[in-house]
Amino acid sequence: xxxxxxxxxxxxxxxxxxxxxIVALLGRLGHAIEFPQAQACxxxxxxxxxxxxxxxxxxxxxxxVFAPYDVVVTPSASCAGMIRHHFPVLAGQxxxxxxxxxxxxxxxxxxxxxxxxxxxxxxxxVGAYYPHRVTYxxxxxxLRALRVGDRPLRLLQAVRGIDLVELPAADACCGFGGTFxxxxxxxxxxxxxxxxxxxxxxGAEVACAADNSCLMHIGGGLSRLRAGVRTVHLAEILASTExxxxxx
Amino acid sequence: xxxxxxxxxPAFPEAARTALxxxxxxxxxxxxxxxxRDKRDAAVGECADWEALREAGAALxxxxxxxxxxxxxxxxxQVTAAGGAVHWAADAGEANHIVAGLVRAAGAEEVVKVKxxxxxxxxxxxxxxxxxxxxxxxxxxxxxxxxxxxxxxxILFPAVHRGRAEIREIFLEAMPAYGRPAPAGMTDEPAALAxxxxxxxxxxxxxxxxxxxxxxxxxxxxGTIAVVESEGNGRMCLTLPETLITVMGIEKIVxxxxxxxxxxxxxxxxxxxxxxxxxxxxxxxVHEGDGPQAFHLILLDNGRTATLADxxxxxxxxxxxxxxxxxxxxxxxxxxxxxxxxxxxGPIGAVLxxxxxxxxxxxxxxxxxxLCGACYDACPVKIDIPEVLVHxxxxxxxxxxxTRRLPTAESLAMxxxxxxxxxxxxLSAAQRAARLGGRVLGRDGVIGxxxxxxxxxxSARDSPVPPEQSFRxxxxxx
Numbered sequence: 001x002x003x004x005x006x007x008x009x010x011x012x013x014x015x016x017x018x019x020x021x022i023v024a025l026l027g028r029l030g031h032a033i034e035f036p037q038a039q040a041c042x043x044x045x046x047x048x049x050x051x052x053x054x055x056x057x058x059x060x061x062x063x064x065v066f067a068p069y070d071v072v073v074t075p076s077a078s079c080a081g082m083i084r085h086h087f088p089v090l091a092g093q094x095x096x097x098x099x100x101x102x103x104x105x106x107x108x109x110x111x112x113x114x115x116x117x118x119x120x121x122x123x124x125x126v127g128a129y130y131p132h133r134v135t136y137x138x139x140x141x142x143l144r145a146l147r148v149g150d151r152p153l154r155l156l157q158a159v160r161g162i163d164l165v166e167l168p169a170a171d172a173c174c175g176f177g178g179t180f181x182x183x184x185x186x187x188x189x190x191x192x193x194x195x196x197x198x199x200x201x202x203g204a205e206v207a208c209a210a211d212n213s214c215l216m217h218i219g220g221g222l223s224r225l226r227a228g229v230r231t232v233h234l235a236e237i238l239a240s241t242e243x244x245x246x247x248x
Numbered sequence: 249x250x251x252x253x254x255x256x257x258p259a260f261p262e263a264a265r266t267a268l269x270x271x272x273x274x275x276x277x278x279x280x281x282x283x284x285r286d287k288r289d290a291a292v293g294e295c296a297d298w299e300a301l302r303e304a305g306a307a308l309x310x311x312x313x314x315x316x317x318x319x320x321x322x323x324x325x326q327v328t329a330a331g332g333a334v335h336w337a338a339d340a341g342e343a344n345h346i347v348a349g350l351v352r353a354a355g356a357e358e359v360v361k362v363k364x365x366x367x368x369x370x371x372x373x374x375x376x377x378x379x380x381x382x383x384x385x386x387x388x389x390x391x392x393x394x395x396x397x398x399x400x401x402x403i404l405f406p407a408v409h410r411g412r413a414e415i416r417e418i419f420l421e422a423m424p425a426y427g428r429p430a431p432a433g434m435t436d437e438p439a440a441l442a443x444x445x446x447x448x449x450x451x452x453x454x455x456x457x458x459x460x461x462x463x464x465x466x467x468x469x470x471g472t473i474a475v476v477e478s479e480g481n482g483r484m485c486l487t488l489p490e491t492l493i494t495v496m497g498i499e500k501i502v503x504x505x506x507x508x509x510x511x512x513x514x515x516x517x518x519x520x521x522x523x524x525x526x527x528x529x530x531x532x533x534v535h536e537g538d539g540p541q542a543f544h545l546i547l548l549d550n551g552r553t554a555t556l557a558d559x560x561x562x563x564x565x566x567x568x569x570x571x572x573x574x575x576x577x578x579x580x581x582x583x584x585x586x587x588x589x590x591x592x593x594g595p596i597g598a599v600l601x602x603x604x605x606x607x608x609x610x611x612x613x614x615x616x617x618x619l620c621g622a623c624y625d626a627c628p629v630k631i632d633i634p635e636v637l638v639h640x641x642x643x644x645x646x647x648x649x650x651t652r653r654l655p656t657a658e659s660l661a662m663x664x665x666x667x668x669x670x671x672x673x674x675l676s677a678a679q680r681a682a683r684l685g686g687r688v689l690g691r692d693g694v695i696g697x698x699x700x701x702x703x704x705x706x707s708a709r710d711s712p713v714p715p716e717q718s719f720r721x722x723x724x725x726x
Contacts, residue, residue, distance in 0.1 A: 050644055051642075057667070144622070173620035175618060181709075224696075
């Protein structure tokens with residue numbers, strides 16, 4: 001089974017450690033993963049902001065780059081949602097029959113990390129070790145677009161050494177929402193304030209999620225307030241081992 | 249443009265900024281949405297077949313929309329056969345004109361009103377006032393809003409933005425001008441406030457010759473109209489006056505009587521979190537010696553036919569006005585309803601208002617959402633609100649493109665970034681540029697507040713300094 005990594009433009013640019021963690025994790029589990037270097041972005045921000053024709057160049061490239069892989073994995077539920085749910089809409093609106101068919105073939109093979117691990121590879125205990133107090137924020141698109149349910153939590157529960165604490169009102173949006181965070185910055189900030197208050201209330205050292213976009217928002221707020229809580233992507237926790245713990 | 253959008257209302261981000269700073273509003277909304285959310289979850293949780301009910305409700309609404317023209321004609325035939333009169337109104341102006349004419353023909357100068365979104369949508373009270381006719385709201389919350397010369401901020405709880413101390417002040421100050429004053433020494437205990445409203449309204453119920461209502465459902469096969477409510481004040485209006493005028497949006501039709509079985513389970517559990525609403529009034533035409541002797545049904549279009557023509561957007565017409573989407577919305581919970589500048593606030597308002605009024609008249613509303621999807625999960629008739637929001641965002645962008653000679657800063661940024669993000673070469677170059685920018689702006693590994701276009705993001709959030717090596721360059725060199 002060939003696995004292609006869609007690292008996402010955000011993780012590529014700002015959070016390379018998440019991509020490296022997926023490579024390390026899958027390698028440890030005995031699966032080769034490839035990063036096709038011709039990849040760029042899925043166009044989610046453009047689609048969600050109403051710039052649909054502009055998203056088409058990104059869609060075409062995406063489909064060409066990832067069509068050869070049996071499955072595609074990505075560390076972002078919202079990007080996976082873009083491909084699974086919105087690519088068919090976009091291709092239906094602006095693409096020909098050939099592109100529509102290619103999208104229909106590819107879209108169901110694109111998985112968020114926890115889906116790949118549990119549904120495709122059938123693994124819940126990835127053999128990770130992470131001796132920290134962690135709270136998990138399930139992102140909106142993981143819950144309500146992809147419906148990953150408690151998959152990420154099951155993966156975290158199997159991690160040795162972890163002190164996993166429940167986040168109150170965990171399913172409430174953090175207020176990111178892509179360009180919403182800029183176009184409606186005040187409302188977004190009000191939502192962020194409540195999310196941060198709840199994270200602080202857990203006494204956690206690490207706030208974890210399965211999407212670096214939401215983590216950029218939450219982490220940006222935690223950092224500004226010097227809250228003393230850091231954000232870490234799910235993949236990085238799952239990739240951690242006793243060896244990493246000794247190093248840090 | 250019709251009356252769905254309040255004239256002169258600021259765009260959502262601006263209105264939201266004001267609302268977010270109103271601490272009393274924030275406290276009232278936090279409390280109210282929290283309570284109603286819990287009640288709704290409990291009422292829905294005990295229904296083992298909830299998902300099947302939702303699917304049934306959605307299917308009935310889809311069917312109605314598909315055959316709307318036929319059902320409307322059937323409804324007209326049945327209402328007429330039962331002794332009612334049916335009027336067709338293309339827009340708010342026509343509907344208001346018809347109501348005013350009917351009130352005058354009945355020899356009345358005042359009407360009592362059942363809580364109704366359709367009459368709010370057409371601005372009926374103001375239109376009647378211009379004709380010298382007083383319209384009295386009889387729903388407790390609508391009464392509070394009317395006495396305060398305010399606007400509703402929630403579909404189901406129009407005065408949700410008010411606390412009980414405010415309501416007491418409003419009653420003491422405004423009731424004398426409208427009728428029986430509030431009792432001297434009235435406290436802000438809910439029972440005392442309700443008693444003052446009861447005494448104030450009783451006079452109007454007993455005096456009124458004409459009542460105006462909306463409709464929750466209209467049954468095509470029987471010509472029966474249904475109104476559900478909690479207080480019984482609606483029942484007073486529907487039974488005591490001689491003439492009853494009902495204004496309903498054309499999408500409120502259900503095909504058969506038995507379809508109510510589905511909706512009378514979905515609606516109360518989703519709206520008030522009750523198994524059943526306290527009052528359900530059904531009437532079919534007129535009956536001698538029982539209730540109003542003249543019944544007029546006004547079928548209101550006001551943008552609905554245009555909405556129906558949009559195959560994605562039309563699902564908004566399935567709305568049964570339960571407000572579950574408002575109560576679960578993290579945006580609504582913080583800004584309240586007034587920020588939406590429309591009769592229809594919250595997530596459903598953000599998809600309904602731009603369609604009824606024209607997207608160019610409410611262009612900020614489809615963007616007033618983080619697309620978190622809580623509204624879709626709560627909707628009893630499965631309106632995919634996030635899907636319609638992004639659909640309308642595309643329409644808003646296209647409408648702006650069509651009317652502007654020069655592109656906006658946003659559209660320039662979107663066009664430029666779409667080229668960079670479609671090319672690994674350009675993306676790599678942009679990553680190198682970001683790294684240089686990060687060296688200039690970063691301190692101790694983070695980028696703090698920055699002026700200019702970066703302000704909106706950076707005023708409340710730090711950003712990471714782009715790392716020395718992007719993932720793609722690490723992969724290439726490994």
